[in-house]
Amino acid sequence: MTYPDSDRKDAATHIVADLGGSMRLTVIGCGYLGAVHAAAMASIGHEVVGIDVDPRKIDALSRGEAPFFEPDLEDLLAGGVASGRLSFTTDMSQAAGSRVHFIAVGTPQQQGGYAADLTYVNGAVDALLPYLRPGDVVAGKSTVPVGTAAELAPRIEATGAALVWNPEFLREGWAVKDTVEPDRLVVGLGHSSGADPAAVTGTDAAALLREVYHPAVAAGTPFIVTDWSTAELVKVAANAFLATKISFINAMAEIAEVTGADVTQLADAIGHDVRIGRRFLGAGIGFGGGCLPKDIRAFSARAEELGRGESVAFLREVDAINLRRRDRAVELVVQAFGGSVFEKRVAVLGAAFKPFSDDIRDSPALDVAVRLRGLGADVVVTDPAAIDNARRVHPQLTYITDRDEAIRDADAVVLVTEWDEYRRQLSPEHASSLTAGRIIVDGRNGLDAAAWRAAGWTYFGMGRP
Numbered sequence: 001m002t003y004p005d006s007d008r009k010d011a012a013t014h015i016v017a018d019l020g021g022s023m024r025l026t027v028i029g030c031g032y033l034g035a036v037h038a039a040a041m042a043s044i045g046h047e048v049v050g051i052d053v054d055p056r057k058i059d060a061l062s063r064g065e066a067p068f069f070e071p072d073l074e075d076l077l078a079g080g081v082a083s084g085r086l087s088f089t090t091d092m093s094q095a096a097g098s099r100v101h102f103i104a105v106g107t108p109q110q111q112g113g114y115a116a117d118l119t120y121v122n123g124a125v126d127a128l129l130p131y132l133r134p135g136d137v138v139a140g141k142s143t144v145p146v147g148t149a150a151e152l153a154p155r156i157e158a159t160g161a162a163l164v165w166n167p168e169f170l171r172e173g174w175a176v177k178d179t180v181e182p183d184r185l186v187v188g189l190g191h192s193s194g195a196d197p198a199a200v201t202g203t204d205a206a207a208l209l210r211e212v213y214h215p216a217v218a219a220g221t222p223f224i225v226t227d228w229s230t231a232e233l234v235k236v237a238a239n240a241f242l243a244t245k246i247s248f249i250n251a252m253a254e255i256a257e258v259t260g261a262d263v264t265q266l267a268d269a270i271g272h273d274v275r276i277g278r279r280f281l282g283a284g285i286g287f288g289g290g291c292l293p294k295d296i297r298a299f300s301a302r303a304e305e306l307g308r309g310e311s312v313a314f315l316r317e318v319d320a321i322n323l324r325r326r327d328r329a330v331e332l333v334v335q336a337f338g339g340s341v342f343e344k345r346v347a348v349l350g351a352a353f354k355p356f357s358d359d360i361r362d363s364p365a366l367d368v369a370v371r372l373r374g375l376g377a378d379v380v381v382t383d384p385a386a387i388d389n390a391r392r393v394h395p396q397l398t399y400i401t402d403r404d405e406a407i408r409d410a411d412a413v414v415l416v417t418e419w420d421e422y423r424r425q426l427s428p429e430h431a432s433s434l435t436a437g438r439i440i441v442d443g444r445n446g447l448d449a450a451a452w453r454a455a456g457w458t459y460f461g462m463g464r465p
């Protein structure tokens with residue numbers, strides 16, 4: 001079922017006139033997604049209240065400080081709080097009076113299973129119900145298994161409010177830009193009765209969401225109005241595709257390793273084909289973070305429940321290939337030392353799952369560091385942003401913030417997060433002046449192998465001779 005958006009033009013005009021272009025919004029869940037969303041919505045003129053159950057996060061946000069590292073977020077927060085348009089609270093009653101309530105709480109992998117844990121989504125919705133008024137719109141942004149909106153809807157509709165699913169595609173490290181200038185907006189509509197939701201609820205939710213995102217809509221951003229299931233699936237399908245692309249090139253890296261081929265040249269060559277494209281064809285230690293790994297697992301679990309497990313059975317393989325690349329990086333370090341890393345000093349460059357983020361959830365970088373330490377290496381981890389988070393989860397590792405101090409006297413250097421500080425700004429000559437050994441393992445294929453070899457280093461890449 002899809003809803004042609006053109007039918008709603010008149011209603012949209014009416015709402016815009018009523019609201020004068022700005023409205024009061026609630027954002028429930030102020031983590032990597034929600035805090036950015038709240039700040040971005042305030043920056044385009046809305047009055048936004050961000051609500052979270054974590055008082056430490058709310059304290060920091062209320063001072064205009066970002067509780068995590070995300071480029072440009074702090075400026076946006078500080079500006080929003082100073083303007084009076086952006087506030088944060090742990091008190092759900094402050095949601096009362098908002099026209100749209102965004103749900104941005106976490107949907108982590110369940111303990112002991114692959115499915116998504118919807119405890120936080122259910123908890124947030126239940127806590128919000130007493131404050132909903134007829135005409136309000138609840139807009140789910142969290143990534144959820146298909147069918148979740150249909151499960152949640154009856155409770156929300158009983159208050160006279162409408163439910164839409166409005167998945168989020170932001171990339172950590174680019175979250176502010178991606179929120180203010182999204183490459184597309186997707187709004188899934190529905191009603192548990194199966195009838196046209198606007199007719200039943202009297203609220204044109206698609207028009208309201210167009211008004212929320214007015215600058216992006218005015219700039220011509222594709223605005224796709226669809227049904228709940230499609231909107232839910234768009235998000236997991238996008239992540240499944242991206243994960244598959246990464247694991248595809250990593251599978252090619254595995255073949256390259258036994259044939260003497262170079263996967264980076266292979267990626268360049270196939271990437272020139274516009275049907276394929278070079279992006280997301282970087283072979284290395286694979287993907288991680290708070291989204292891709294848990295999203296492909298939750299998709300597999302949901303497909304099994306729907307009796308269509310075989311349709312996405314390849315995602316198990318995508319996951320397996322991805323995890324094998326971490327083994328391979330560890331194996332390369334061990335091989336470099338002739339079979340044992342015991343008491344070897346290894347500098348690990350990176351802890352975050354990707355550069356420009358302090359997110360260490362399911363970080364392949366940190367996983368490699370932990371495994372090397374488990375094999376008896378004397379591991380020193382450095383990262384420009386993620387050390388505090390990494391230390392909390394893995395206090396057994398040694399952390400040094402200063403890159404040069406971290407590599408001083410190292411027997412080997414292992415690049416696992418492609419921050420510019422390591423990939424572009426660390427020359428082999430400079431590294432040589434600090435380290436004890438000359439072994440470099442490039443877990444992201446981000447370094448100039450020839451330059452490192454020319455400077456006397458033994459270079460190991462992923463899927464490269």
Ligand SMILES: NC(=O)c1ccc[n+]([C@@H]2O[C@H](COP(=O)([O-])OP(=O)(O)OC[C@H]3O[C@@H](n4cnc5c(N)ncnc54)[C@H](O)[C@@H]3O)[C@@H](O)[C@H]2O)c1
Nearest residue numbers: 029030031032033052053105106107120123124142143168
């Ligand atoms: N991080 C990303 O890059 C990204 C991108 C797109 C989609 N998503 C999706 O967005 C959702 C949130 O992800 P995240 O990375 O921001 O997670 P996160 O863990 O950083 O943030 C979730 C927040 O929700 C809060 N919370 C939990 N229960 C609550 C409740 N009942 N009321 C209010 N707050 C509550 C937590 O305290 C936490 O601050 C997930 O579904 C994720 O898959 C994330």
